[in-house]
Amino acid sequence: MKRAIVIGASSGIGREVAKLLVGEGWTVGVAARRIERLQDLGAFSIEQIDVTQEDAPERLRHLINNMGGMDLFFYASGIGKQNRELKENIELATLQTNGVGFTRMIGEAYRYFAEKGEGHIAAITSIAGTKGLGPAPSYSATKAMQNVYLQALEQQARQRHLRILFTDIRPGFVDTALLAGDFKYPMLLKPEQVAREIVYAIRHKKHIRVIDWKYRLLTAFWRRIPRCIWRRFKL
Numbered sequence: 758m759k760r761a762i763v764i765g766a767s768s769g770i771g772r773e774v775a776k777l778l779v780g781e782g783w784t785v786g787v788a789a790r791r792i793e794r795l796q797d798l799g800a801f802s803i804e805q806i807d808v809t810q811e812d813a814p815e816r817l818r819h820l821i822n823n824m825g826g827m828d829l830f831f832y833a834s835g836i837g838k839q840n841r842e843l844k845e846n847i848e849l850a851t852l853q854t855n856g857v858g859f860t861r862m863i864g865e866a867y868r869y870f871a872e873k874g875e876g877h878i879a880a881i882t883s884i885a886g887t888k889g890l891g892p893a894p895s896y897s898a899t900k901a902m903q904n905v906y907l908q909a910l911e912q913q914a915r916q917r918h919l920r921i922l923f924t925d926i927r928p929g930f931v932d933t934a935l936l937a938g939d940f941k942y943p944m945l946l947k948p949e950q951v952a953r954e955i956v957y958a959i960r961h962k963k964h965i966r967v968i969d970w971k972y973r974l975l976t977a978f979w980r981r982i983p984r985c986i987w988r989r990f991k992l
C-alpha cells in the first residue's frame with residue numbers, strides 16, 4: 758500500500774487528485790486551511806496547514822508521522838489573480854503563497870525523502886510560467902520560479918545520489934475557484950480530466966507534463982516568440 762500526501766486538497770485540482778488516489782487504493786493524507794472541506798474525501802489523515810505560516814513544515818511532519826511515512830508528496834496549493842492595475846497586496850500575497858509557501862513545503866518534503874532515501878515529489882505549477890504574462894505578473898513570475906526550482910532540485914538530488922523523482926505539472930486554464938470572476942477564459946479544462954492526466958503522469962514518472970495537448974502546442978508556440986514581439990501581444 759502506497760502513501761500519498763496532498764497539500765491543497767480542499768478544492769479544485771488537488772481535491773480531484775486526492776479523490777482519484779483514494780479510489781486507486783492509496784493511503785492518502787490531506788491538508789489545506791479549510792479542513793471542513795477535507796472531511797468527505799475518504800482520507801486516512803487530515804491536517805490543517807497554511808503554507809504561508811512558519812509552522813507548516815512541522816505540521817507536514819506531523820501528518821507524515823500519522824500516516825506512518827510518505828511515498829508521494831503531491832503539492833496543489835496556490836493562489837492566482839489577474840492584476841492589471843498592479844495592486845501591491847495581490848502581488849505580495851501571491852509571492853507569499855506561491856513563492857515562499859511553495860519553497861517551504863517542497864523543501865520539507867525533499868528533506869524528508871532525502872532522510873528516507875527515496876520518494877516522489879509532484880507539484881502543480883502552470884503554463885503561466887512559460888512567459889511573463891501582463892495580466893498576471895506575480896502569478897506568472899512565481900510559476901516560472903516554481904518550474905526552475907523543481908528543475909534545480911532534480912539536478913541537486915541526482916548529484917547527491919538521492920532517489921527522489923520529480924513531476925512538474927503544468928495545466929492550462931482549468932475551471933476551478935481560482936479562475937472565478939468576470940473574465941471568460943478560453944479553452945477551459947475540467948478539473949476531473951486534469952486530475953486523471955496528473956495521476957497518469959505520476960504513474961509514468963513524467964518529469965514535466967503540460968495538460969492538455971492543446972496547451973502543449975500553445976506553449977511550444979509561445980516559447981518561440983521573440984521578446985520584441987511578445988511585448989506587443991494582447992492577453
Ligand SMILES: NC(=O)c1ccc[n+]([C@@H]2O[C@H](COP(=O)([O-])OP(=O)(O)OC[C@H]3O[C@@H](n4cnc5c(N)ncnc54)[C@H](OP(=O)(O)O)[C@@H]3O)[C@@H](O)[C@H]2O)c1
Binds near residue numbers: 765807858882884932
Ligand atoms: N485553475 C487553473 O486554471 C490553473 C491552471 C494552472 C495551474 N493551476 C494551479 O493549480 C493549483 C491548484 O489551483 P486550483 O485551480 O485547483 O484552485 P483552487 O480550487 O482555488 O484550489 C487552491 C487550493 O490551494 C489551497 N491553498 C491556497 N492557499 C493556501 C495556503 N495559504 N495554505 C494551504 N493551502 C492553500 C486551497 O486550500 P485552502 O484555501 O482551504 O487553504 C485549495 O485547496 C494552484 O497552484 C494553481 O496555481 C491552476
